[in-house]
Amino acid sequence: MEPAFEIVVTALLVIAGTFGLIGSFGLLRLTDAMQRLHAPTKATTVGVGAALIASVIDLYLYRSELTWQELLVAVFLFITAPITALFLAKIHLHQTVPRDLLPPTGTGRDWATFDQTANGPTPELPKD
Amino acid sequence: MIGYALTYALGCFGIALACNLWRVLRGPTIADRILALDTMVINMIALIVLYGIRQGGPLNFEAALLFAMTGFVSTVAYAKFLLRGNIIE
Amino acid sequence: MIRRLFPHPWLSLTLVVTWMLLVNKVALGSLVFAAILATLVPLLTASYWPKQTRLKSPVRLAAYILLVIGDIVRANIAVAQIILFYRKDRIRSAWITVPIELTSPEAVAMLSGTITLTPGTLVADMSGCGRVLLIHCLHAPDPDAVRDEIKTRYEARLKRIFA
Numbered sequence: 001m002e003p004a005f006e007i008v009v010t011a012l013l014v015i016a017g018t019f020g021l022i023g024s025f026g027l028l029r030l031t032d033a034m035q036r037l038h039a040p041t042k043a044t045t046v047g048v049g050a051a052l053i054a055s056v057i058d059l060y061l062y063r064s065e066l067t068w069q070e071l072l073v074a075v076f077l078f079i080t081a082p083i084t085a086l087f088l089a090k091i092h093l094h095q096t097v098p099r100d101l102l103p104p105t106g107t108g109r110d111w112a113t114f115d116q117t118a119n120g121p122t123p124e125l126p127k128d
Numbered sequence: 129m130i131g132y133a134l135t136y137a138l139g140c141f142g143i144a145l146a147c148n149l150w151r152v153l154r155g156p157t158i159a160d161r162i163l164a165l166d167t168m169v170i171n172m173i174a175l176i177v178l179y180g181i182r183q184g185g186p187l188n189f190e191a192a193l194l195f196a197m198t199g200f201v202s203t204v205a206y207a208k209f210l211l212r213g214n215i216i217e
Numbered sequence: 218m219i220r221r222l223f224p225h226p227w228l229s230l231t232l233v234v235t236w237m238l239l240v241n242k243v244a245l246g247s248l249v250f251a252a253i254l255a256t257l258v259p260l261l262t263a264s265y266w267p268k269q270t271r272l273k274s275p276v277r278l279a280a281y282i283l284l285v286i287g288d289i290v291r292a293n294i295a296v297a298q299i300i301l302f303y304r305k306d307r308i309r310s311a312w313i314t315v316p317i318e319l320t321s322p323e324a325v326a327m328l329s330g331t332i333t334l335t336p337g338t339l340v341a342d343m344s345g346c347g348r349v350l351l352i353h354c355l356h357a358p359d360p361d362a363v364r365d366e367i368k369t370r371y372e373a374r375l376k377r378i379f380a
Contacts, residue, residue: 006129013133013178017140019293020174024144024167026300027151033160034341035310038355039300040167042336044144046293048174051137058130058181069189069241073173073196080200082333082340084166087207089341089353091159094211102351103314109345113211 005061012054020047033096034089041085049074130181138178144171162206169199224263227272229255277378284374288335296336299356311357312341315350315364317372324379331371338363 026039052070059065093102093113105111148171151164173192180188223229236251237243259266272278299308319325325347329340332352342351357363 010129010133013130013137013181016174016178017133017137019297020137020171021140021144021147022297022300024147024171026296027164027167028147029300029305030308031305032310033157034339034353035308035355036160037163037353038296038336038339040148040163040170041339042289042334043293043297043300044167044170044174045334046289047141048170048177051174051177055177055181059184062184067189067241068238069193070177072235072238073177073189073192076193076196076200077170077173078334079330080196082330084200084203084207085333085339086329086341087204087211088159088163088166089339091162091207091210092157093342095159096157101312103312105344105349105351106314106316107344107346107348111342111351112345113342 002061005057009054009057009061012050012057016047016050016054018047019043019050023047033092037085037088037092041081045077045081048077134178134182138175138182141171141174141178145175158210159207162203162210166199166203169195169203173199223256223259225259225266228259228266232258271379273378277374281374281378285331285334285371292336296355299337303356308356309358311354311360313352313354313357313360313364315352315367316348317350319372319375319379321379324375327379328367328371328375332367338367 020043023040023043026043027036030036030039052074056067056070059067090113093111099114102111145168148164148168152161152168155161155164173195176188176192176195180192232255233248233251236254237247240247317325317328319328325343329343329350332338332340332350337355337357339353339355340350341353343349344351352363352367354360354363
């Protein structure tokens with residue numbers, strides 16, 4: 001048992017717990033609905049990421065097996081978190097945020113959630 | 129030393145789950161409830177991983193991955209339903 | 218011939234790596250099965266990937282990912298401070314718009330993923346034509362600085378990565 005690795009695992013576990021708790025605490029404390037979206041989608045991701053790295057190192061220390069499966073969970077979470085946040089933000093735009101709070105797009109079209117033409121053919125990305 | 133840190137982290141995520149549950153029950157809008165449920169899923173994944181460390185075995189990996197996948201798909205499906213009234217377009 | 222068998226070489230490579238990670242041991246049998254998957258899946262899903270996006274430099278992409286991971290950790294600490302210590306009326310949230318010059322869907326998705334994962338900013342919507350991002354900032358006393366940082370720090374790098 002390398003003591004250095006043990007300290008690393010301990011630190012990672014403490015970081016994981018702290019950030020996970022802060023993320024969920026932010027969900028409770030912040031008052032505005034859009035502000036609440038910020039806290040959990042990220043702090044929790046970092047919390048889980050640290051826990052997964054701690055798990056990899058710990059398994060290697062105590063059972064001397066090198067497993068990389070945990071990385072898959074972390075990658076999956078990091079890819080899906082922005083998508084979840086985008087969908088929830090769109091629901092907020094749709095239901096709670098007053099329409100005149102949003103800044104104008106500056107282009108001819110409205111934001112995609114309100115854009116009427118978006119219900120027809122899919123808007124083409126500009127050609128390169 | 130790892131044991132104490134493990135207990136601390138498990139406690140933290142337990143309290144976090146309680147916070148999320150409060151938001152699920154209270155949450156003024158439905159989007160808040162979905163967000164709180166999604167955060168609960170992520171916290172549960174962390175709990176499963178930490179429990180795996182405590183047990184000292186890699187058995188829990190499949191459970192964590194399945195949790196992550198079902199959580200993501202159900203969140204997106206619910207959000208899509210609220211946005212369009214239709215899940216599969 | 219090879220081009221037709223593997224229309225998306227990076228997708229095939231990702232599939233092989235993912236399968237090997239799932240199996241979690243290095244064995245010839247699983248490598249063969251991974252190769253079969255890497256051939257079949259891109260062929261079957263080819264109709265969903267009509268346009269090719271060329272990856273100009275994989276090395277730069279790896280460097281970019283490392284940079285983003287560093288930023289995630291740094292910015293998480295900042296957001297934790299805001300959540301824990303700021304009084305509620307001192308948190309100044311703002312909506313900002315960022316016009317983007319990236320055109321390929323993959324690059325835009327990567328940029329918005331980066332913006333959402335670096336805490337404090339969150340992509341909420343996109344304009345109907347796909348050229349402007351609507352971003353919500355948790356605490357931005359100076360919204361123009363946030364916009365400049367996104368443009369110079371992330372978008373400029375992504376423009377060099379994707380052709």
